[in-house]
Amino acid sequence: MANDTQLFQAIISHAKEYGFIFPSSEIYDGLQAVYDYGQMGSELKKNIKDHWWKSMTQLRDDVVGIDAAIFMHPTTWKASGHVDNFNDPMIDNRDSNKRYRVDHLVEAHAETLKAAGKEKEAASLVTAMESLLAADDFTGLKKLIEENRINCAVSGTCNWTDIRQFNLMFATEFGATSGEEDNKVYLRPETAQGIFVNFLNVQKTGRMKVPFGIAQVGKAFRNEIVARQFVFRMREFEQMEMQFFVRPGTQQQWYAYWKEQRLQWHLALGLPAEKYRYHDHIKLAHYADAACDIEFDFPIGFKELEGIHSRTDFDLRQHQEYSKKKQQYFDNDVDPATGKPYGNYIPYVVETSIGLDRMFLAVLSHAYQEQDLSTPDKQDSRVVLKFPPKLAPIKMAVLPLNKKDGLPEIALDIINTCKQDFRCFYEEKDSIGKRYRRMDALGTPFCVTVDYQTKEDQTVTIRHRDSMQQERVPIARLRDLVNEAL
Ligand code: GAP
Secondary structure, eight states: OOOHHHHHHHHHHHHHHTTSEEETTGGGTOOTTOEEEOHHHHHHHHHHHHHHHIIIIITOSSEEEOOOOSBOOTHHHHHHTHHHHOEEEEEEBTTTOOEEEHHHHHHHHHHHHHHTTOHHHHHHHHHHHHHHHHTTOHHHHHHHHHHTTOOOTTTOOOOBOOOEEEEOOEEEEOSSOOSOGGGEEEEOSOSHHHHHTTHHHHHHHTTOOSSEEEEEEEEEEOOOSSOOSGGGSOSEEEEEEEEEEEOTTOHHHHHHHHHHHHHHHHHHTTOOGGGEEEEEOSSOOTTOSEEEEEEEEETTEEEEEEEEEEOTTHHHHHHHHHHOOOOOEEEEEEETTTTEEEEEEOOEEEEEEEEHHHHHHHHHHHHEEEEEOOOSSOOOEEEEEOOOGGGOSOSEEEEESSSSTTHHHHHHHHHHHHTTTSOEEEOOSSOHHHHHHHHHHHTOSEEEEEOHHHHHHSEEEEEETTTOOEEEEEHHHHHHHHHHHO
């Protein structure tokens, strides 16, 4: 593979060709930065989600899970600061009074340049826009628009206002009457607020003692302005978040703990350490007293995969103020400094927040390999997805050598015995070699071939995806063999 851009394109094509990810509403030419997960992708995604959920909740006794609604009372977003601060830049044309998102305006101009055969100018314009956007340099952005003579499509002039902020939340309306501000609700831009507003519900009904955590997996929506990196940056995506409620003053030690724990979670999946790095935030949000990203080496470079944030008591305090309902916890543990119980306080929060789609992309891009298998006599190659077995969409494919002579029946029997334990797949079309290649391309760790010998001695061939080694094993051992690998 010549370079990372080509590798990224190859992964995107592979994802589509093998049923992992399709552009949303593709028959209508798709919807920008929205994707559908296909039959293989939804399995892989579910396996990642289940693995996270199990390690964050089932395997710990201090974290429980919830599933809050996507719609929340609109005041939630006022309290959290999203209504006032969750913004992106936009610009107005003074002659037509038409308002544009800055990225849309520049991208539309880049498309015109491309159509005129000026590919390079188009690409450098978009690159310049992206770096100015990343730096929040609105003066520079306006200059870019003016220097490139980007005109309003309606007035045809380049008479622009200064650039202003545009809120990233999607709004919609509740109830039958439209257009009234009171009916306005938002699609949540993060799942975290569903956890904060349920802090006391969970603490009281679950008799939870601080420190404890609440985990959640769910959809989030952001009207992203730079949304061109496949599932890395989407307008509808999924987050796996956990808020860990701690005693004030202990947040730095819990922050260090979760920073380490989360990296270990990634490494335990078998993803190599050199693909990860921490990026500690120097410039902190006003409510945070420490924050970092766990970055992954995607084909588009090292980028944020997960965030660990020490959010102080900001969110609970804000909700207390806006709801006028106390968000306090009574801690009856004795403070050794005073000899008295710690008493009432608003807990501090350490958050871990990972994008499920980004984790999907990390797993997929790391798994993707193009291998040259040529020998002096024969040219050969394969594309293989080396997923960790526990995440693979299909764990075991069962392939009868022939469509007749009772071989399919034996293969289906094997599937019936194993399918309660793990996902199996039956395939009888094409030669065995082609079927192996197809299973490699789907990342299936084990292929079982049923042949004529099977009828005699109840053994099958099991082929290992990564080594391509084959061994003969009794049918009776298959289930345990695969279960052990998982
Ligand atoms: N509650 C904290 C929070 O939402 P964030 O850094 O904005 O923090 C957390 O988002 C994670 O969600 C990111 O690390 C990323 O993995 C994922 N994420 C954020 N925006 C995304 C988008 N537009 N598309 C896909 N994943 C996204």
